[in-house]
Amino acid sequence: MSVRIELLLVLIFMHVLLTSGQNQDVVYLQALMDDWQNTPPNWVGSDPCGDKWVGITCTGSRVTSITLANIDLSGELSGDIGQLSELQTLDLSYNKRLTGSLTPDIGKLKKLKTLILVGCSFNGPLPDTLGSLPQLGYLALNSNSFTGPIPPSFGNLTELYWLDLADNKLSGRIPVSDGATPGLDLLVNTKHFHFGKNKLSGEIPSQLFSSKMTLKHVLFEDNELTGTIPLTLGLVQNLEVLRLDTNRLSGEVPPNINNLISVNQLFLSNNDLNGRLPNLTGMNVLNHLDMSNNSFEASEIPLWFSSLQSLTTLMMQHTGLQGEVPVDLFSIPQIETVVLRDNKLNGTLDFGATYNTHLRLIDMSNNLISRFILGSRYSADLIFIGNPICMESEESKAYCDQPTGSNSPYSTPPSNCVPANNCSFGQVSSPKCKCSYPYTGTLSFRAPSFSDLGNSTIYTSLQSSMMDSFESNQLPVDSVSLSRPTKNKDDYLEISLEMFPSGDERFNRSGISRIAFVLSNQTYKPPHIFGPYFFIGNNYDSFADTPKGKHGSVSIGIIIGVSVGACVLVLLLIVAGLYACRQKGRAERATKKNSPFASWDPDKGNGACPQLKGARSFTFEELKTCTNNFTATTNIGVGGYGMVYRGTLPNGQLVAIKRAQHHSTQGGLQFKTEIELLSRVHHKNVVSLVGFCFDEDEQMLVYEYIVNGTLKDSLSGRSGFRLDWMRRLKIIVGAARGLQYLHDLADPPIIHRDIKTTNILLDERLNAKVSDFGLSKPMGDVDRTHVTTQVKGTMGYMDPEYYMTQQLTEKSDVYSFGIVMLELITARNPIEKGRYIVREVKEAMDKEKDMYNLGEVLDPIIGLNTQLQGLERFVDIALRCVEDTGNQRPRMSEVVKEIENIMELAGINPNDESTSTSASYEGKSKGHDHPYLNQSLFTYSGGLLPSSADGK
Structure with missing residues (x-):
């Protein structure tokens, strides 16, 4: 019998130990939930792992993944996230109402492998502590409002594969190591540097690139970078996409850029580059070349253009070109678009007999063309505005008007069915002609290799590849629709995307979050011709009701277990000792947090009990401890409300604690007003309410400690x-x-x-x-x-x-x-x-x-x-x-x-x-x-x- 009792005690004790981590994670998830609005409705109960909270994935009893993309969360990401020590994946993308700065405590997540915050509204500087995440492989912070420099500590992220900081307000120089501090040149395993659409300045450091780098994408477009293109760039042999356009770069293009034989997209436009046009004959797979709007030396169109047999797009606007256009230029096998406007090209434009029928646009505006010869099968758009030929030749008049733009935009056609015309408000007829509420957003491709936006075949391939990916990842998507492909001012291809639910007319939160995660973490790979992309999802306002969990009858085994547990409770307390007492205190604190105003008395003239949205509840004992028993040395003020004390929370945070006088006639009203209002407001220019205490007849407000006075x-x-x-x-x-x-x-x-x-x-x-x-x-x-x-x-x-x-x-x-x-x-x-x-x-x-x-x-x-x-x-x-x-x-x-x-x-x-x-x-x-x-x-x-x- 004694052996059985000992065994039972061991089992119960092991159960307590195993659930302690879970209980700890529950506390910090609850703290995060207190700072967020519009969390999933099934976030109830005390066990996010067992109750399968939407977006929460566990290993055993520990939270290892939080994926809550595009469910309209609002609020801020508090430092409590740093306490989820087993967390490996965090994706909060496309929640446009998530704001505030990124907490430095995120650097405590030593097991974090994936951090994705795409398309939110985070701001402020990037915390240096991000560089202390040894296992981080995927970091996507694009499309926010982050400011300040790129932290040099990012150079410590030796496992990093993907680094996307684009479309923010980052400034300063690109950091490189100097022996004392790290820099991005140490990221030899990183494949993606996406830094476009920021305010980065200074020269591109030559030290940034080396033959050790394995970079595939270097996207630095639309910044304020100056100086010359570093010669070391030609050492990055794996490079496929290079965008340096729309900066303030000057000097000659280094000749060894021709060594980048894997590059298929090269953007050097809108700089102040000079010298001779670079020879790019080594770039055998180059699809898109844009060197427009630079200050190159005047020269004839180089013959090596015609050797670029993979070229689909040639953009050479305002590059000092002169002389006649070679006939071979229009015979490149895949060529679709040729833009040579604003140069000094002259003579006869001869398309020859072997010109490529893929041609869709030739823009020769503002040159000196006096004559042209067309083949019988020519059908591309030809623009001659601003050339002498428009004044001298009647046959050219058709090509001398302002272009009207593309014809009707592409949209995915119905799949052998008649579109529904009786859909309810907000519903859309899917490609399968079913009325439902689609999840929508925009796919942005930063460097597509084609320029014919009217080619339906390429969109059909994109649609097919997306469905294959969704199906292989078991996502609840019935069909997808693509529409309105356009090029924006950054030369990105933007496509409107609609995804329709399967099995129902609406998505639930879990479905939306899973789809968004596949797009935010680049699990979905589009066909190669589309190049690097990102997705920005729109708010989804038509979530299906989340069914409440079903509670079955309690099994006999559970009843027996509970009974046995009650019988050995005293023995358990003896075995667990101080640990059990600590757990009991935690449970009591949790109860008080759930109902901190149970003893609020509205008859005292203070109105109904406060209605809160996310303020933390402290016990009197907690605040007594952090102020050293409210000693005189921690007293920092007195006012009509009562005394104010400086305290230090267990996590080291300094706080100011306003403690109401007992029986104060105004304390209750002010306490209620401040706690109700401050629990709802979150802004960097409004003082933060850390929490409150309504315990043991005490009324206290706990604020962030503001160190520099009024x-x-x-x-x-x-x-x-x-x-x-x-x-x-x-x-x-x-x-x-x-x-x-x-x-x-x-x-x-x-x-x-x-x-x-x-x-x-x-x-x-x-x-x-x-x-x-x-x-x-x-x-x-x-x-x-x-x-x-x-x-x-x-x-x-x-x-x-x-x-x-x-x-x-x-x-x-x-x-x-x-x-x-x-x-x-x-x-x-x-x-x-x-x-x-x-x-x-x-x-x-x-x-x-x-x-x-x-x-x-x-x-x-x-x-x-x-x-x-x-x-x-x-x-x-x-x-x-x-x-x-x-x-x-x-x-x-x-x-x-x-x-x-x-x-x-x-x-x-x-x-x-x-x-x-x-x-x-x-x-x-x-x-x-x-x-x-x-x-x-x-x-x-x-x-x-x-x-x-x-x-x-």
């Missing part, structure tokens, strides 16, 4: 930072964007009601963050124009129209923001010694004089010895904000746009990141108190405040 501190000199004109503009545009987000993008829209310089905080980079939502009001659908409410706020900043009518509008915030703008340039309190800042500025103004004659009222620190570009326009928009009536004031979106224009006028990029740290900026901090020390940060709820400048 804007008021900096203007008054208390912080020690010297704010010049450039820095002030960057701060004010950040604050304006935060306020615009509250008005236009928050759901529901929010009126702050207490905008002032003490409620604008500055982080470690001196970026502005709007804070303190204790007086804020959400705008529901029934009160979109105004909210009639008791007047509250801070004297000096308060909208006089709101004060008189008690009708609160978004324009009330605009008025307050105008006061902040005036305070920014004067460093004066709104009301100082009985004088009002608006009146002071207006009385001093003289628009006929330089800087509106405001030298006497401007803050001397702003830099009067320098030219304050845009100051007058800044004052103009500030005074528009403080007009007497709301209908005369601009919206915050207009204010943001005008400040951005002012910054550009001052030579400042409004989208540039702030200084790397505040320590790098002139005037290090004097060790000022934390911003939460300022009592004015805590909102007074007793109506009008004392008549001081900041409400103290």
Whole structure:
């Protein structure tokens, strides 16, 4: 008997150990879910592996894959993702409402092999920690809004196969190693460098390329790269596609580029390349050649053009060509398009007797052609506009008109059936003539090898290959339709794609996510002639209802197991010891998280319990621990709400904890208002609510710790930072964007009601963050124009129209923001010694004089010895904000746009990141108190405040 009991204890203990990792992953998945909206409806229960949550794949009890592409997720990717230590695949592509910066904690995922975030709205710099993922093989971050440089640490990704950073706002130089730091030249196993459509600058480093590289695609188009094409590029023998077009490259094309015998797409157009045209006779498989709009030496069309037997497209617009066009040029076996416009070609254009019937377009515009000879079977579009022949020959008139463009666009025809004409709203008739709701998007091919967009055969092959791929991957796709093939300004081929569901008229979330994953991770390979591609999916608004899991009857074995477990519970506690206690505490915390306001009492005048969207619940014990029992050394402030403490969470994050006074008459209302509103807002210029505590009769709010005080501190000199004109503009545009987000993008829209310089905080980079939502009001659908409410706020900043009518509008915030703008340039309190800042500025103004004659009222620190570009326009928009009536004031979106224009006028990029740290900026901090020390940060709820400048 004792042996059986021991065996049972061992089994139970092993079960606890095995499920501990699962329980841990559940906690972090729940934390991610708290930061996201519109998660799959079957994300319920406590076991994402056993309950088969959509998009979650497990190995055993650990989460190893998250694929949630194109299901309309919104929110941010929090640092909790870094705790899923077994994660190997993360794909959140095509969720256009996923925003915010990419958390550095993603660098903790040491087993991550695939990271795909294509077509989202992530922004900010790429974290350097991405370079610490030793197993990463596939990194696709294209089509977002990332800024800043490419981290040199990417050179550590020795397993990387695919690197796609295209279509962002990345800037700076391409990093290479220098012995102390890594660089992209170390990525000898990488096949794809897709960096197009960014703002990369500087020369292409010669060190970037070597004979060790295995690159197939080098796509650097549409950047700001300068200098010459490096000679080392000719060493990359595996290269198939090379795009260096639309940069600022100069100098001669290196002659050894002819060694790239595997290249089939070569784009060098729209640069300032000079010297002789390069000889490319070694490129036997070249399909597409574009060297247009460069400054090559004047020369005749080289005879080696005719030796490129695989050529389909020849683009040589504005390249200094002269003399007659060789007859052999039109006999290249596969040639479809020849564009030789804007040159000095002359004489007779003779197509000869053996010209290629594949020809679809010959553009000879703006040359000196005086005569032409056509064969009897010639049928291509021929354009002679701007040639002497159009003035001298009647037979050429048909070719001298402006081209009308292509005929009717291609669209996949029905498959031997009659298209349905009775489809419901939103439905489309599929190629199989069935009404259903298709999943749609755009396929973009960065370098197709053909130019005949009217060739239905190539689209039929594309359609067939897609269906073969979908079927082999067991995806729920019945048919696909392709339509509207067009070339965009980047010379990408764009095709509209519709995918129709099989077995039903709608896709479910799992189906959409699986299809999107096959397209985002390049599992689907199109026919070779289409070249490198990417897909951007559209939102799918017609998801089929996800059936709830069926709960069968409990088996006898389970009942016996539960019974046995109950019988040996005491023994289990003895065996498990402290571990079991820890698990019990975790379970209690989970219960409190699920229902943290069970004890909320609406009869205390605080209304119904808070309605939250994603705030983390802390226990009193957790916050007691992270503040060292709320000791005096961690106390950083006091206000009308209560005490404020600095704390350190277990993950090392610094937080500021506002702890309400017991029996406070205003604490409950402010607690509810701030927690409800801040749990819904996510923006880099709005202070983040980390969580809250409603436990053991405590009410606490946990914020991110903002290290550099309030804007008021900096203007008054208390912080020690010297704010010049450039820095002030960057701060004010950040604050304006935060306020615009509250008005236009928050759901529901929010009126702050207490905008002032003490409620604008500055982080470690001196970026502005709007804070303190204790007086804020959400705008529901029934009160979109105004909210009639008791007047509250801070004297000096308060909208006089709101004060008189008690009708609160978004324009009330605009008025307050105008006061902040005036305070920014004067460093004066709104009301100082009985004088009002608006009146002071207006009385001093003289628009006929330089800087509106405001030298006497401007803050001397702003830099009067320098030219304050845009100051007058800044004052103009500030005074528009403080007009007497709301209908005369601009919206915050207009204010943001005008400040951005002012910054550009001052030579400042409004989208540039702030200084790397505040320590790098002139005037290090004097060790000022934390911003939460300022009592004015805590909102007074007793109506009008004392008549001081900041409400103290």
